[in-house]
Every structure is written in C-alpha cells, then in structure tokens.
Amino acid sequence: MEKVIKVQDLTIGYGTLTVLDKVNFHVEKSEIFGILGGSGCGKSTLLKHLTGLYLPFEGDVQIFGQSIINCEDDERRTLMRKFGVTYQGGALFGSMTVAENIALPLQEFTDKSAEEIKQIIKEKLAMVDLEGCGPMMPSELSGGMRKRAGLARAMALNPSLLFFDEPSAGLDPITSAELDRLIKRLRDDLGTTIVIVTHELDSVFSVTDRVIMLDKNIKGIAADGSAQNLRDRSENSWVREFLSRAGMKFTN
Ligand SMILES: Nc1ncnc2c1ncn2[C@@H]1O[C@H](COP(=O)(O)OP(=O)(O)O)[C@@H](O)[C@H]1O
Ligand SMILES: [Mg+2]
Structure with a gap:
C-alpha cells in the first residue's frame, strides 16, 4: 500500500x-x-x-x-x-458569504477565472448538500450546515x-x-x-x-x-x- x-x-x-x-x-x-x-x-x-x-x-x-x-x-x-484542513473550531469567515469563503483558496492559490470559480463553488456545495446556499452568511446556517460548508472550503482545491x-x-x-x-x-x-x-x-x-x-x-x-x-x-x-x-x- x-x-x-x-x-x-x-x-x-x-x-x-x-x-x-x-x-x-x-x-x-x-x-x-x-x-x-x-x-x-x-x-x-x-x-x-x-x-x-x-x-x-x-x-x-x-x-x-x-x-x-x-x-x-x-x-x-x-x-x-x-x-485540505478543517481545524477544531475552525470557522468560516463570518463577514463573507459561504460562496466567498469557498472562493478564497481558489483566488489565492490558482489563476482560475471568476466564471470557473463560480462553477467550482457550485460543484462543492452540491457535494455537501448545500445547493443554493452560496449567497448565505455563515450566521444564517445551522451548525451542521456550517460544518459542511467548512468541508466544501477544505475541498475547494480538490x-x-x-x-x-x-x-x-x-x-x-x-x-x-x-x-x-x-x-x-x-x-x-x-x-x-x-x-x-x-x-x-x-x-x-x-x-x-x-x-x-x-x-x-x-x-x-x-x-x-x-x-x-x-x-x-x-x-x-x-x-x-x-x-x-x-x-x-x-x-x-
Ligand atoms: N497553544 C498551546 N500552548 C500551550 N499548551 C497547549 C497549547 N495547545 C494545547 N496545549 C496543551 O497541550 C496538551 C494537548 O492539547 P490538545 O492537543 O489540544 O489536546 P486534544 O486535542 O487531544 O484535546 C494539553 O495539555 C493542552 O493544555
Ligand atoms: Mg482537540
């Protein structure tokens, strides 16, 4: 192995x-x-x-x-x-939407276009069963949804x-x-x-x-x-x- x-x-x-x-x-x-x-x-x-x-x-x-x-x-x-990592208590940035949180590593570490990033955000949110939640603020999500959004962010770079x-x-x-x-x-x-x-x-x-x-x-x-x-x-x-x-x- x-x-x-x-x-x-x-x-x-x-x-x-x-x-x-x-x-x-x-x-x-x-x-x-x-x-x-x-x-x-x-x-x-x-x-x-x-x-x-x-x-x-x-x-x-x-x-x-x-x-x-x-x-x-x-x-x-x-x-x-x-x-990808989610640390204990590691939260999403509260002042950014869910989509902006997931976009962060993509903007920082890749040269993907805004359109490509939008597509990736959509895919990742679908993977964690949060379709359509991109525009929401972390404070609007339940605890479980926040954890899944954190997971989506950790997975942003595949x-x-x-x-x-x-x-x-x-x-x-x-x-x-x-x-x-x-x-x-x-x-x-x-x-x-x-x-x-x-x-x-x-x-x-x-x-x-x-x-x-x-x-x-x-x-x-x-x-x-x-x-x-x-x-x-x-x-x-x-x-x-x-x-x-x-x-x-x-x-x-
Ligand atoms: N930043 C830190 N500075 C000093 N001691 C720490 C720090 N973080 C954790 N510790 C100590 O290290 C030990 C292990 O902590 P931690 O790794 O958080 O344990 P666990 O995650 O298993 O609960 C504990 O005794 C804790 O008090
Ligand atoms: Mg611990």
Whole structure:
C-alpha cells in the first residue's frame, strides 16, 4: 500500500511541555484514519504538526513522500496546498458569504477565472448538500450546515488528502451521522485519504478503517488498529474500555 503520511519518531509539545514523545505511524492511501484519545492527550496538537502549522521538537512527518518539517518555507507552503484542513473550531469567515469563503483558496492559490470559480463553488456545495446556499452568511446556517460548508472550503482545491479535527463536535446525533456519511462518500467516490480527529464513538465505528489511540500518561500511542478489533481484542484493558462505551462521549 502507498503511504500518504509517514510519521517518524515525532516529539511535539509547547515550550517545556512535551505532549507526545517519539511517536511513529503511517496513513495509507484512501484510508479513513482516526486519531482518538481523551481530552488533552494531544490530538489537535498532533494534527497541527501533521499539517505543517507547527514544527516539532524532533522527528519527521512526510506527506506524499516529502518532509513537511525538513524543507524550505516555500516548499512547505507548496506542500500545504496539496491537502485540505478543517481545524477544531475552525470557522468560516463570518463577514463573507459561504460562496466567498469557498472562493478564497481558489483566488489565492490558482489563476482560475471568476466564471470557473463560480462553477467550482457550485460543484462543492452540491457535494455537501448545500445547493443554493452560496449567497448565505455563515450566521444564517445551522451548525451542521456550517460544518459542511467548512468541508466544501477544505475541498475547494480538490485535495487527495483531507484532515478534520472533531468535525461532528457540537452536532446532534442525526446531523453528525449525516456528516459521517458525507466523509465516507468522499473516500468511496474520490479515493480521498482522510485523517479525522474525533472523540465521538459512533463516528469512530461508522467511518474509520484504522485508528491510533493516544494516551496522555505514556505521551504516546496506546494502540493502533481497526476500532472493532481494538475494542474486542486489545491487550490493553484501558483501550478496550475506552472503545466499549458506545454512544457515550469520552470523559478521560
Ligand atoms: N497553544 C498551546 N500552548 C500551550 N499548551 C497547549 C497549547 N495547545 C494545547 N496545549 C496543551 O497541550 C496538551 C494537548 O492539547 P490538545 O492537543 O489540544 O489536546 P486534544 O486535542 O487531544 O484535546 C494539553 O495539555 C493542552 O493544555
Ligand atoms: Mg482537540
């Protein structure tokens, strides 16, 4: 299998705080890969290092075979254009319409004409079931619609790799299930590789192919495998228990 992301001996943190110490894992092409763990274990921090937003204390992250750490700033920027990200709480710009939000990366990173951009916006909105919502302001959308609009923006440049941090946080279970279906459809229809940070167990079991579970106590990966397998067969009782609370939110 082709490895889209390779993480080697990655040590990350803030100032004197080490959040994760020498972690190793990889993500394969067209995989929906989950990053799980209790609150504060470093899921968001890890995501920001995978996407080149922060630089690690040590170690390397390779995306499409190229280091996003050991490279020049302009090489990093070029690499960062090849994937889409929605960060936790990452919102749309409230002063712009939905269409203007989606147009932003297209205007910044491509030389597409206004007409072409209009067409792409239409396509992306259709993909996330928001046809006709382009002229609306983010404040006019429901929580679930806003998340989907964020997804449309992350997909504007047709990335073959997408990162989502807690996409269903704050959504009701039905809206959250719809978002899960959308994420799955993206992978099934386009072969997109998807890395998803989540603490919603329903999402974990319905969308991910493979997960890593981060553990604050060991500052590392407690388990790596399919969520079902880990729930039923992990040697680590904490991992089994963590994944057995179906329908409940993690409280760790
Ligand atoms: N900007 C920051 N500066 C300093 N510490 C941070 C910062 N962001 C997060 N942390 C700390 O890093 C740890 C991991 O946080 P985070 O990655 O947000 O966890 P998670 O996403 O798993 O809830 C926590 O102890 C948190 O307090
Ligand atoms: Mg987080």
